[in-house]
Amino acid sequence: MVLLTVLDAFLASVPYALLFYILLDMLSGAPDLRWQFTLAAGCLLLMLVRVALARVLNFNLSLMGFRAGYQLRKSLGEHLRRLPMGFFYRTDMSSVNNTLLKDIDMSEKIFTHLYAPFIASVSVVCFFALGLLFKDWRMGLAMLSTLPLAVAAFLLTRRYARRWTAQMQALMFRLNDALMEYIDGIKELKASRMTGQAFGRLDKVLETTWRQSLTAEKASAWPVYSFNLLVECGFIVLLAAVSWAWLGQTLPMAEVLMFLIAAVRFFRPLLNISMFLAELNYFGLAAGRIAKVFDLPVLPQGNEMRDPDRLRIRLENVSFAYPEKPALFERLNLTIEAQQVTALVGPSGSGKSTLASLIARFWALEGGTIWVGSDSQRIDTAKMDASHWQSYISVVFQQSYVLNDTIANNLRVAQPDADSQALRRVCEAARLLPLIDSLPDGMDTLVGAGGVHLSGGELQRLSIARALLKDAPLIILDEASASLDPENERDIQLAMQSLTAGKTVLVIAHKLSSVRYADRIVVMDNGRIVEQGDHQQLMAADGLYAEMWGLQQQAMSWRPVGCKTGVMDRG
């Protein structure tokens, strides 16, 4: 591709040499029209060759750009997939979005917009400089006289400009974030009548960005300004040299004209080069940000592909701490029996969700082991291939994730080749079928942003249907903590019964009544397991569980009175 671009630049320079001979002939005492036509026809032919070449070049460069962008996005996506959950909690995701959307776009642009023009400009400049030096070294030197100064000025001001370029990009990203924050939060802001304050905040960011970006824009243009100014001074030096040589009769008119025409052709790509180099500054910063994401350490995983003989999970001396936080679990031990329902209960913040996340390997342990399988064939889950282990698990979060796609495609995330009968079967079990059949496009109805709105309960049932389709032997359920209407709640309970039948189930429970019949209830408090047993045993023990049960029963018997004052009274 480089050779083709250089060839194209060479072909672009040749007509100027032909022009010289046309001028020479015109200014001679006996112009030869046939000779001039032949040379002009040569120029035309070169132009046609260049048109054909440009098609090949543009097509291949676009292809290279899209391929590079595709590969980068794919590898970045793969890398993000292998990062621990901690990254997604701690990192400002808008910076990752910016890297994924803007920085990679910029890398694509390098190929589609910069690569060929840059090489072509450098080649044209080189061909012209060599050609003119060869023709008349004095004029050639005059034309190039200010170039070293221009390069030095460019290099000197580049460092200063780079700082401002970085600042300008940061400002743009800040502006994007502020806009996204405003748009994302507009529903809640409206509800709490705070759009005015929030817009004031956005307005402030807009104003600061506008003011600072003006300064930054001026500063970052310095290298291009100084380079262009000094390069153009070269044209003045050339004019003086050409006039001096012509007056001294050491330069014929044809060469005077040729030098002047060629100078215009020489300086234009030179000025372009400075713009390309300035754009390369932006690319350098984007490449740095992309490299930073690639440098993030991934969740360690093994390559064990054995299938566990049973889905019995044993946590042995498990220790874990969130980054920059004190230890949450220290030497925690727990067994989750195969094909039983184990419920995790406890006060908010006691560590229920974290425990489930560790089993699903969203995080790496600090110490201890999570085994799967019977005692005779136990496998360390940390040594298993992550995708292999996750193929055994279905997680149903209380806040379900929905793609902006059809219901069918949302379900097929769990099993891409599932046929429509399988989809209907799981939707029936998840109590979604009546809703889907009432929609005009049925399974092909679009949901998510821009599609049909689904209620919280319906979304959770969609998530259950997805888990049913995956048919994994270990189910982790994060029970909805928010109150649902009785009908929705009953539907979800029935859907969950279908999902969990015959499986190993771990339920993170917020309402004790819903796990009353669990095979085992594990009570957590402050990162420790304080009690375990079935409902009867725990009630008899009269500990934390019995206390929580009593409080929830009391809460259930409260009813609102005096709606006008909002006072709650015990019924």
Ligand SMILES: Nc1ncnc2c1ncn2[C@@H]1O[C@H](COP(=O)(O)OP(=O)(O)OP(=O)(O)O)[C@@H](O)[C@H]1O
């Ligand atoms: N991503 C995180 N980063 C840092 N700390 C976290 C993170 N997630 C949870 N924690 C902290 O870990 C502790 C346990 O949280 P966890 O969500 O596991 O409790 P939980 O029992 O599931 O709570 P809830 O019933 O309110 O959902 C809490 O102190 C919480 O603040």
